[in-house]
Amino acid sequence: MEFTVRHDGRELGPYSEAEVKNRLSVGTLAPSDLALAPGANEWAQLSTFPQFLPVDSTSPLRPQQLGAYTAATLQPDERPLHQTHIHWIALSGSVIGALLCLIVIVPIAMFASWRDFYWAWLLLVMPAGILVSAAVTIKTSELVITDRRVLIKVGFIQRHTFEMFISKIESVAVFQSMLGRLLNYGTVEIRGTGGSSESFATIAAPLLFRDSIQLVQTSSEKR
Numbered sequence: 001m002e003f004t005v006r007h008d009g010r011e012l013g014p015y016s017e018a019e020v021k022n023r024l025s026v027g028t029l030a031p032s033d034l035a036l037a038p039g040a041n042e043w044a045q046l047s048t049f050p051q052f053l054p055v056d057s058t059s060p061l062r063p064q065q066l067g068a069y070t071a072a073t074l075q076p077d078e079r080p081l082h083q084t085h086i087h088w089i090a091l092s093g094s095v096i097g098a099l100l101c102l103i104v105i106v107p108i109a110m111f112a113s114w115r116d117f118y119w120a121w122l123l124l125v126m127p128a129g130i131l132v133s134a135a136v137t138i139k140t141s142e143l144v145i146t147d148r149r150v151l152i153k154v155g156f157i158q159r160h161t162f163e164m165f166i167s168k169i170e171s172v173a174v175f176q177s178m179l180g181r182l183l184n185y186g187t188v189e190i191r192g193t194g195g196s197s198e199s200f201a202t203i204a205a206p207l208l209f210r211d212s213i214q215l216v217q218t219s220s221e222k223r
Helices: 017-026 068-073 088-114 118-140 178-183 206-222
Strands: 002-007 010-016 034-036 080-084 142-146 149-154 160-165 169-175 185-192 197-204
Touching (some): 010 017, 017 206, 142 206, 149 197, 160 197, 178 185, 197 206
Antiparallel strands (some): 002 010, 080 142, 169 185, 185 197
């Protein structure tokens, strides 16, 4: 469902429900703005739509929604506004690797069992470990946008962390393959002032992540 919104005398959109929520959270749209839903004949305030209530301007993301790294990094008066995660497609390589291991290990283990070497079945720990390691990496990754910074932590044992103040971000680029567009994932490259850049692959909803950064930048410039 997409909404057309009247803000400051202009008609904006159409925006998806998620986009409207993000713009409300960073203050570029107001609950009092009028919106027109698909199929509706009359404009109504955003505050009258159940999916946009309650809009908590002091804490758009609840503390329990945040990962341990983000919760420990946030400053007392810093507000988390948007959060995404690593897309499940990142598991595909590990799944293929685990299947190949099974193709090799199962015949070996069956032959070894025929020779009474039942311990060979312990080799199944290898494909299980591959899958668990990838799943933990995805589950523990954190990608958060606050009203001040972008905070990214990828990995569990080998950890890659990235932090950059919104004011230092020069541009955000998104790269998506055809499959990425269909499944809504892609690579996000954040370029900072001075030429530094960081890329993060298989990010879920990358366009919304980019738009959220740009919305915070716009909101900061208006202050």
